[in-house]
Amino acid sequence: MQKLSITGGKRLSGEIAISGAKNAALPILCAGLLTADTVHLSNVPRLQDVSTMLKLLRQMGLRAEEDSERIAMNGARVDKLEAPYEMVKTMRAAILVLGPLLARFGEAWVSLPGGCAIGSRPVDQHIKGLKAMGADIRIEAGYIHAKARKLKGARIVTDMITVTGTENLLMAATLAEGETVLENAAREPEVTDLANLLAAMGAKISGIGTDRLVIQGVDSLHGATHAVIPDRVETATFLCAVAAAGGDITLTNVRTDILDVAIDKLREAGVVLTSGPNWIRAQMAARPKAVSFRTTEYPGFPTDMQAQFMALNCIADGSSRVTETIFENRFMHVQEMNRLGACIGIEGHTAIIAGVDHLVGAPVMATDLRASASLVIAGLAARGETVVDRIYHLDRGYDRMEDKLSAVGADIRRIG
Ligand SMILES: CC(=O)N[C@H]1[C@@H](OP(=O)(O)OP(=O)(O)OC[C@H]2O[C@@H](n3ccc(=O)[nH]c3=O)[C@H](O)[C@@H]2O)O[C@H](CO)[C@@H](O)[C@@H]1O
């Protein structure tokens, strides 16, 4: 099993180009199922989840031609309406084929995702919404089996804000008969990016970027050309890395307008940030100051950045409180950080971090995607060598992270 070896204590200096957003690219690839025409995508990140999603879509009959960070996909020959367990278990986002398959082909078989390292993560709201649109949905042998001769528009109020739930229902609604209103919709920029692509494909959507999406169904969608938005989580991860290790880096291909909370917290931590239209520069010369926060839906503090900011707090001056409100089990990195000498206690959904003067490298285990990133950040700041095991989690969502970090002076390499 591959690992990352990091020898901490090197300041970071130079430029890193940010890749396209994983959480925008995955639903956007699934949108290719909604049309028989060709959808041209650029700024698609090269990471494991994208490869897994392409493998799944190709199994269904979607044609996808890849060239560097561009993909042209054509759904004219899609005929296998199934997402098997082997795919869904490695990538929960496979659930995003449910809405498009049902809307265009009237049937879908999607393995029910189980829980994962960060929480139980049910998909009841996806099912509730599709049922409200007239689908007949049964759970058969571990699969969601959905059927609908033609979906019908409906007013759907989800019990909680759900990102992929909103995306699935949005895609389904584009080809439903009549009007669908999605209340309590997720406002994450990745949902907006998907909605913008769907609009370019001929979908009639109003309220894009708000928590109330109104969709007038159309008979068919057509091809389009779209650039995936830059990854705000990858951006924030590298900003946390320089905040923890010190140095001066400039990130390019970024969208600073979707990073407000992260930027505020980094400034509070003492990072000097300057930015232009598509770049941000971070300079850090001192020990970071501790920052407290609670995760919430966009535009609040993202749960996907919680672990990386916690790594910063471990070596910060002062104590902090980090409350996780989205997932019930997203503190798996805490025990690993404590193995590096951090001082973190957990009270319910809150981690209380007493900043220590320095961390000391040790072998640690990655338990999920962002936990892995946080351990890399901790390793960059620690004295001596940290070896992060199970980095297949990291590879799911980061595009060549160790190459990008070594290019700015980090001592990091893949082993095993
Ligand atoms: C591929 C992708 O975009 N993944 C992101 C997406 O995950 P994902 O879309 O799976 O997360 P959701 O927004 O759906 O989850 C939010 C909360 O709602 C709960 N819930 C959700 C749906 C449902 O039917 N029932 C239910 O109870 C979940 O268990 C969780 O507690 O949003 C999360 C929250 O910003 C991010 O951490 C993930 O990186």
Ligand SMILES: C=C(OP(=O)(O)O)C(=O)O
């Ligand atoms: C939790 C994440 O992804 P996923 O929903 O694909 O598990 C993430 O990107 O941090």
